[in-house]
Amino acid sequence: EAGVVQSPRYKIIEKKQPVAFWCNPISGHNTLYWYRQNLGQGPELLIRYENEEAVDDSQLPKDRFSAERLKGVDSTLKIQPAELGDSAVYLCASSLTGVVTEAFFGQGTRLTVV
Amino acid sequence: DAKTTQPPSMDCAEGRAANLPCNHSTISGNEYVYWYRQIHSQGPQYIIHGLKNNETNEMASLIITEDRKSSTLILPHATLRDTAVYYCIVRAINSGNTPLVFGKGTRLSVIA
Numbered sequence: 001e002a003g004v005v006q007s008p009r010y011k012i013i014e015k016k017q018p019v020a021f022w023c024n025p026i027s028g029h030n031t032l033y034w035y036r037q038n039l040g041q042g043p044e045l046l047i048r049y050e051n052e053e054a055v056d057d058s059q060l061p062k063d064r065f066s067a068e069r070l071k072g073v074d075s076t077l078k079i080q081p082a083e084l085g086d087s088a089v090y091l092c093a094s095s096l097t098g099v100v101t102e103a104f105f106g107q108g109t110r111l112t113v114v
Numbered sequence: 115d116a117k118t119t120q121p122p123s124m125d126c127a128e129g130r131a132a133n134l135p136c137n138h139s140t141i142s143g144n145e146y147v148y149w150y151r152q153i154h155s156q157g158p159q160y161i162i163h164g165l166k167n168n169e170t171n172e173m174a175s176l177i178i179t180e181d182r183k184s185s186t187l188i189l190p191h192a193t194l195r196d197t198a199v200y201y202c203i204v205r206a207i208n209s210g211n212t213p214l215v216f217g218k219g220t221r222l223s224v225i226a
Contacts, residue, residue: 004157031211042201042216043158056213091157095211102148103214105157 004106006092012112018080021109025094032069033103034077035091043091049075050097082113118202123221132189134220136202139183145206147178149187151198158201192224
């Protein structure tokens with residue numbers, strides 16, 4: 001069974017440019033998460049989806065970040081325009097909907113803004 | 115904010131047991147203890163979770179104290195591939211998929 005797939009694996013862009021990350025969760029997983037991980041820190045939640053609905057986006061910087069999950073499957077996270085401080089690893093995770101479940105993470109996209 | 119406290123780093127000799135402690139003194143009755151690990155350049159990987167009883171699976175054992183204020187993750191025979199950052203997380207089980215809140219974790223180095 002395929003795990004959570006993210007692309008691209010690495011991305012280098014100049015500041016003020018837009019960038020998008022894509023995530024394909026495990027088949028059948030209703031819940032999808034986007035996390036950001038800065039160097040030396042643990043991952044921090046940006047947004048959580050239940051099917052196609054964003055149920056927790058309080059940590060998403062909405063002035064420049066946006067996300068969507070069309071048809072409740074794949075998801076895209078976008079930054080426009082990117083800033084130097086956005087350099088980080090962006091992780092996608094998915095899980096079944098339920099009380100006690102484990103989340104499965106993708107390998108992440110390492111973004112470098114120069 | 116993370117509700118757990120872990121040592122920033124630990125070393126373990128290859129083949130020996132690695133015992134990773136975690137303090138969660140403010141844990142509530144409806145919160146589980148989860149452990150994840152993150153190998154370099156990979157996403158976090160689920161290891162084990164428990165509520166109040168000790169748990170064991172093919173990867174590790176989880177020992178939770180009777181008062182639930184602390185726990186220990188045990189890797190019985192550590193290998194070089196176990197070198198990773200280990201995260202201890204408390205997570206509510208009230209309803210739905212509450213997100214995982216990560217701290218800085220413990221960086222375990224397994225030494226040959």
